Amino acid sequence: EDKVVQSPLSLVVHEGDTVTLNCSYEVTNFRSLLWYKQEKKAPTFLFMLTSSGIEKKSGRLSSILDKKELFSILNITATQTGDSAIYLCAVEVFIIMKTSYDKVIFGPGTSLSVIP
Amino acid sequence: NAGVTQTPKFQVLKTGQSMTLQCAQDMNHNSMYWYRQDPGMGLRLIYYSASEGTTDKGEVPNGYNVSRLNKREFSLRLESAAPSQTSVYFCASSERQPNQPQHFGDGTRLSIL
Numbered sequence: 001e002d003k004v005v006q007s008p009l010s011l012v013v014h015e016g017d018t019v020t021l022n023c024s025y026e027v028t029n030f031r032s033l034l035w036y037k038q039e040k041k042a043p044t045f046l047f048m049l050t051s052s053g054i055e056k057k058s059g060r061l062s063s064i065l066d067k068k069e070l071f072s073i074l075n076i077t078a079t080q081t082g083d084s085a086i087y088l089c090a091v092e093v094f095i096i097m098k099t100s101y102d103k104v105i106f107g108p109g110t111s112l113s114v115i116p
Numbered sequence: 117n118a119g120v121t122q123t124p125k126f127q128v129l130k131t132g133q134s135m136t137l138q139c140a141q142d143m144n145h146n147s148m149y150w151y152r153q154d155p156g157m158g159l160r161l162i163y164y165s166a167s168e169g170t171t172d173k174g175e176v177p178n179g180y181n182v183s184r185l186n187k188r189e190f191s192l193r194l195e196s197a198a199p200s201q202t203s204v205y206f207c208a209s210s211e212r213q214p215n216q217p218q219h220f221g222d223g224t225r226l227s228i229l
Contacts (some may be wrong), residue, residue, distance in 0.1 A: 009156070032215050042120075042206065042220035043159075050215060088158065092215070104218065106151075106158035 002027040004107035012113045021110045023089030024071040033072050036088040079114045086111050118142050122207050122221035129197045129228050137192040139207030146212035148190035152203040197228045
């Protein structure tokens, strides 16, 4: 059964700290790994990773994928209170069915709280 | 930019009542999805629609039905609500191509008493 595991499930840090969020997966027909940020409402897309070892970066956030060891990390440097959110990791797998589509499996999320 | 719009935002039902959650997207996406989100369990796929006129079951379809009314709209119906269906429901859409992220609505918080 396909699954995505995230750790830690919750984390409290002080402003200015650097955090690393982990995501590991066991799936068949891997296509990509995605990170989303969820504040009060809709998850918003952060990164999509398809190749091992290539870092994706956006401001203070960065992420990298290791397809051999089946995991990804999301780093946030110099954290701010606005980084407080649930960070969702998801893996896209390809399924051939009568209407083939890319199934997306979400992990449980890491709840990050950044305190002043 | 509206993106994905869900209605209602909140709803309280009694056990056994029925209701339909509405979702519309204005991005001309082919694929649409319904998820539920429960504490500690992430997002679980209820149903999806790869294109107009097609729907398929996801991970947790029991107790739900869907209709892909047209390319823009994808509704989720609870025929006889149960307390176990208390959850936050998200609709999403995406291009029907590899490596395209999903875009989410703001969710519907549903409580079944």
